[in-house]
Amino acid sequence: xxxxFAEKRRWMVERQLRPRGIRDEAVxxxxxxxxxxxxxxxxxxxxxxxxxxxxxxxxxxxxxPFIVAYMTEALELSGRESVLEIGTGSGYQAAVLAExxxxxxxVEVIPGLGAAARVLLEEKLGYRNVFFKVGRGQEGWTEHAxxxxxxxxxxxxxxxxxxxxxxxxxxxxxxxxxxxxxxxxRYHKQDGVVASDERIGVIFVPxx
Ligand code: SAH
Numbered sequence: 553x554x555x556x557f558a559e560k561r562r563w564m565v566e567r568q569l570r571p572r573g574i575r576d577e578a579v580x581x582x583x584x585x586x587x588x589x590x591x592x593x594x595x596x597x598x599x600x601x602x603x604x605x606x607x608x609x610x611x612x613x614x615x616x617p618f619i620v621a622y623m624t625e626a627l628e629l630s631g632r633e634s635v636l637e638i639g640t641g642s643g644y645q646a647a648v649l650a651e652x653x654x655x656x657x658x659v660e661v662i663p664g665l666g667a668a669a670r671v672l673l674e675e676k677l678g679y680r681n682v683f684f685k686v687g688r689g690q691e692g693w694t695e696h697a698x699x700x701x702x703x704x705x706x707x708x709x710x711x712x713x714x715x716x717x718x719x720x721x722x723x724x725x726x727x728x729x730x731x732x733x734x735x736x737x738r739y740h741k742q743d744g745v746v747a748s749d750e751r752i753g754v755i756f757v758p759x760x
Contacts, residue, residue, distance in 0.1 A: 557589050560601040564588075568603045569621050576625045582651035583621050588614075590672060591642040605755075608642040610662050612757060615705065619754060620645050626726055626738055626751065627701045629653050634696070636718065638689030638759070639705035643669030646682050649703070656682045657696050659689045661760060689759065692718040699723065706759040707734045716746050728756040 565584050574580060589600040591614055596606050605613040623645070627635070633653045637646055640660035646669065649656045660666035666686040673679045685693055689704070690712040697718035704711075704727035711727050716739070719725050725739040725746075736751040 557587060557597075557601070561588070564601045564603070564617055569618060572618055574618070574621045574625055578629065578631065578652050579621055579624045579648075582624070582648045583617065585651055586644065586647045587677075588617065588644060590676065591644040591647075608665070609668075610665055612641050612662070612665060614642045614644050615756070620648055622752070623703060623705075623726055623736070624648050624652055626736070627653075627703065627724055629701065633700035635701040635703065636693060636696075636699040636715075637703045637705065638692075638715075639757075640666050640669045640684065641705065643673050643682075645703070645705055647673055647677065647679065650679045650682045653701065654681065657685070657693050657699070658682060659685045659687055659693060661686070661688055690714065694718065701725070702727075704728065704759065705756060707731075707754075707756040708759040711737065711739065712759075716741065719746075728754045731758075 565580050589597040592600045592606045604616050608614050629652045634655045635649050635653045637658040640658040646656050646658045663686045670684040673682050692715050698720035700720050700723050702725040707728040709731050719741050723741050728734040729737045734754050736754050739746050739748045
């Protein structure tokens with residue numbers, strides 16, 4: 553039987569993401585492949601392709617599809633990168649990164665969420681290039697550093713300075729930053745120096 557969600561996914565890509573300016577074909581392909589309905593609470597599956605955030609339990613949310621696509625595109629991935637994600641949540645963003653980068657190291661502070669995401673990505677979806685850790689994301693993951701890309705999906709008041717030390721030369725980091733009103737900030741490390749530029753306004757849960 554045809555997957556009833558495949559059509560909803562196609563609609564999301566063609567009617568929401570492309571018209572709103574997502575251009576990177578690898579990102580659009582990833583959004584078309586990852587079954588978002590499996591990352592939300594069971595009763596919400598029918599709404600899983602509406603362009604908005606949804607609850608995933610423990611008071612946390614899965615980001616809206618456009619923001620996931622926008623952030624993944626802003627990471628300028630070639631497919632060869634090692635990526636650190638802070639804030640595993642449901643694991644949806646990690647799955648999109650698994651489709652567009654070489655390896656994904658994802659850190660979550662709430663043990664139940666980290667464990668559930670691991671079961672879904674490894675056992676149910678069969679990803680072999682995503683590695684999970686429960687802990688405080690501010691500390692990064694020194695054993696696997698440096699990372700070509702670092703993505704925060706929870707908002708700090710200011711980018712955790714220690715994480716810049718785990719960003720590879722030429723690397724890009726992206727984070728929602730701010731307390732009252734957040735902006736997505738993109739950082740680029742060149743010759744050991746980090747330059748930043750602000751992108752769109754966003755709403756993420758705070759980094760705790
Ligand atoms: N990327 C997720 C959505 C992020 S929700 C997805 O695709 O579903 C933000 C997540 O960041 C929450 O799960 C929250 O528990 C987690 N978080 C908050 N502070 C954190 C910290 N200091 N270290 C790691 N994870 C953190």
